Amino acid sequence: MSLELMAPLMFGGLVVFLLIGYPVAFSLAANGLFFGVIGMQLGLLHPSLLQALPERVLGIMANSTLLAIPFFTFMGLVLERSGMAEDLLDTIGQLFGAIRGGIAYAVIFVGALLAATTGVVAASVLAMGLISLPVMMRYGYSKRLASGVIAASGTLAQIIPPSLVLIVLADQMGASVGDLYEGALVPGLTLTGFYALYVLAVSILDPKAAPGCPPESRTLYGSALVIKVFTSMVPPLVLIFLVLGTIFIGVATPTEGGAMGASGAIIMALIKRRLDWKLLTQAVEYTANMTSFVIFILIGSTVFSLVFRGVNGDLWVEHLLTGLPGGALGFLIVVNVMIFLLAFFLDYFEIAFIMVPLLAPVAQKLGIDLVWFGVLLAVNMQTSFLHPPFGFALFYLRSVASKEIKTSDIYWGAIPFVCIQVVMVAIVITFPGIVTSHVSAAAGAISGSASDEIRRQLDAPGSPQAPAASGAGGAPKPGEGRDDAKSEIEKMLNQQQ
Helix, strand or coil: HHHHHHHHHHHHHHHHHHHHHHHEEEEEHHHHHHHHHHHHHHCCCCCHHHHHHHHHHHHHHHCCHHHHHHHHHHHHHHHHHCCHHHHHHHHHHHHHHHCHHHHHHHHHHHHHHHHHCCHHHHHHHHHHHHHHHHHHHCCCCCCCCCCHHHHHHHHHHHHHCCHHHHEEEEEHHHHCCCHHHHHHHHHHHHHHHHHHHHHHHHHHHCCHCCCCCCHCCCCCHHHHHHHHHHHHHHHHHHHHHHHHHHHHHCCCCCCHHHHHHHHHHHCCCCCCCCCCCCHHHHHHHHHHHHHHHHHHHHHHHHHHHHHHHHHHHHHHHHHHHHHHCCCCHHHHHHHHHHHHHHHHCCHHHHHHHHHHHHHHHHHHCCCHHHHHHHHHHHHHHHHHHHHCCCCHHHHHHHCCCCCCCCHHHHHHHHHHHHHHHHHHHHHHHHCHHHHHHHCCCCCCCCCHHHHHHHHHHHCCCCCCCCCCCECCCCCCCCCCCCCCCCHHHHHHHHHHC
């Protein structure tokens, strides 16, 4: 067997493992080790390749960026179980309930707030499904609209910071988590606005599908409603600033922001007198499960990627994708269609750990900004939660929905929102400025190529001078050795270009 055949066979073997139904983490690791042993037996790989595995696993354990995952997960679960979602939905429902589609607007608005405080899709969908769905059914909302709005609003936690998928994407692409957070904020809020516009269109075209609440259902008016809105909205908004504001202004790293968010969530639960041992136990247990799930997949993907690169699989994927017609635009179209189709069968973590390490180097070689590319993939991967028949948000909603709501109603209700997400993908591709214009350049950031940076360092005052060679004519003039060294380096850089 030649080395050229190893990469396609290895990728095909991974697909077979996944189709059989093995867990993703073990499929990745087993596939990598299997082909690694075959490669060594055939003399195509050196045994020292696998000796790098312990160091890579230790590198995963030492990666402080990944600490943000348990922090944000714990924060979201404490907030969800301490009743913040109930308070928000009740208050915003009172505020918007009188207008047609008012409860649907409240669900979208609360979904965005929960996304900005929890970052966990399951918590958002389950909380809003338990609280809002019975109310919407009681007031005569369309089953499809109600289920679609709840499932789609829950998936906003995928794209609105502090999203867990953005942390994973940043880690896999070697990008800054803070940059991805800044870049994803406007697309996430735009998507929220599109959901509200869809509800507005439905309420105009089919008023019976999204009626207003009857006056007797509103129990708060005037100053009482203002006080309720203030007491319900201020704590989560303060927490959002504590987490995202400190990250955006550069005071805290995403990991430190997550730690402050987790501490803030515990304080909020204490103030509401809802913090007990059962709540803490459930939050810690789920956080440990989620973190272990992510780390195991990451270790498996590390084993797979090490062997895959050893058999030149990265070059195989690069040649495959750079040879597409249309250059960077053709690459983007093919990649987004591929991610959209994979989302029917794979979870967003699986896509992030399997596909992104293969796609990011190609995107960088084509001159695509990795922060923009990461946000684009995050918007696309959001559809993985809404895809019938395997969307996890649909399963979460099915688990709490009453029997009168059929599974087909949930599926059909999700389809318009999947279409809205696809439109958002097209908008991000067409108008990249909605991502890139909101990413602040870090202080001292390097712009241009490495050659440009070397030239800047040579021109900088106080940069190290080359030792001056003493000639027969005596001591050199000041700066003469530096100018000679500069001209030699300049000549070498020009030759490289």
